[in-house]
Amino acid sequence: MVTRLLTVKDAVCQISNDMGWDSLLTSEWQKLSSLHDLLLPFAEHTKTLQSDTTSMSLVVPALFDLLSHLADFAENTRYRDPATLAEKMRSNLNLRFACLLDSNDEKFSPLAAAACFVNPTVCEILVNIDVADGNIQELLKQAEDYVVKCTSPHTRQEDSGLQESEDDEVVEEPEAAPSSKQPVFRFLSKCRTTRPKQKTSTTSIRQQIIKYKEELSHPITEDTGTDFW
Template sequence: MVAAFKHRAPEDEDSSSDGPDASILSESDSKVTENLQCQDLGMYRMPCVVHTLQLVVHMINKEESIRVLNKVRSIVKLFRQSSVATQKILDECGLTVGNDCPTRWSSTYEMVARLLKVKESVCEGANEMGWDCLLSSEWQKLKSMQELLQPFAEHTQTLQSDTMSMSLTLPALFDLLSHLADVEQNTSREVAALARKMEGNVNQRFAWVLDPSDDKFSPLVAAACFLNPTVCQTLLNVADDNIQELLKQAEGYVVQCSQTQENHSDLEELNGPEPAPPAAASSSSSASSSSRQPVFRFLSKFRTKPKPKSSKCSVRQQMSQYKEELSQSITCETGMEFWLGKCDTFDHSLKPLALDILAMPASQPFAERVISITGDLTRGKRNRAEFTLARSAFLKMNRSK
């Protein structure tokens, strides 16, 4: 992809020119990938929200003070290797323990939650097998770890769906920051220190969403939250200066984009439709016989074009009405439902922009999941499945759960 943007200049041209191609070629591939946020093409390069959240969660594996997880993995490994211990847990509670995987999202939380759920059976099985088990203080610390990771697992499960709008990203991040702030005050010293580090990591990795003063800040995510009334109402009454500043940035971004779109539409109305190309000489006689020519066809092209009607409301008026509706109760369940019910005449600029922004997904895991599934379906002896591959992938992705 980076190579596609590199255009090599001819050999006879001066390589020290100040053109954009020379500046791109002088940088390394990593610099080109980072700086090619496609500003010249009018596009933004946005990292996946769910992948970034999992990078924050993986900090828990690098924290030396949280050693209880290593002991938990050892206990889970012993039980999974012993069929006798596994069968004993299955007979008592119908469940078994599960190990975590670095490439599987929320697997650490699921491992901790399952071990806490079968705590009594695990303690009895470990005593019968002569294995070391967790102490009371370690079980309490493990409970705190579960409470720390649970909101991350819940938001990951929500945002990874392709039906979730990008407007849910901003409230999810603020919800996680509030949760980490609560954990710092109500847990042990080790877990509180980890929560403090995770809070700083969230602010650092999501500075392009949360910090308007950041160089890579993009108001697009805040604009999606602002245009979703079911989400924006939650943040309007929050006494936080950062949230209010983000909503202000979002409002300015929406007004700017709507005015640009409105200017383009007005320009098209003034210019009118493009003139049709001249017909060929061979078909001119047949066209003249079938259609009647205007009497003053040479004079008609000098007519003044009618001015567009000024009955449409401005972007500021549309924005004022939308903010008034935010102060009232919203009965719609989703933002798309809210804007689809709006009048096209009044919200002629705000409605199309809102529908476009709210249609953007919060993350890209769904597309990657399709690639992984199609890769699994073409392994081994099934690598010649060409016609049935698309159908098999469709059935696997849409199977009833």
């Protein structure tokens, strides 16, 4: 509704002026536009997540993207009331979704984080993020432990028989461009860093996870996690 009102702003002002009605002041229109900027990312992520084809792997990065947006908005907006609202929304978001984002919460479940972790098209931005808040890295650690726990019954026998490291030849390949069909988390993307690729062994599930995380430091060219695996 706010978007539609801002779209017809000039027409509304013209009609109000012609009819002699009181209209919004310029400062009030600016505040309305600021409110639109605050809420728009929520509408975008809601539209994406309510789709029948949406994967659980999108939930955690979407929440972190919104938290990053609210922090940036509260810091950069010039209006005090929207800034206060953004701070309250951020606090409420952390509280409401603590079971997904806070590993210390009594109702915490690592399932959503694990779903994100094994989908490289969304996990790579969290693995390579450079932020002071260590909650993301702790959440990824919990997701990694959950994946290891779920796969250990199937890999225990294999791991016990493989102890030597493999010396595979590293072939330099040109950097590939990321797929344009991958989900976009524009607020988190500003915090992203790149890391040099390293060679590791793959003799255990932990080492396979390490290698997987190293691959995430480079652009993912596949459109979906299924294509990657």
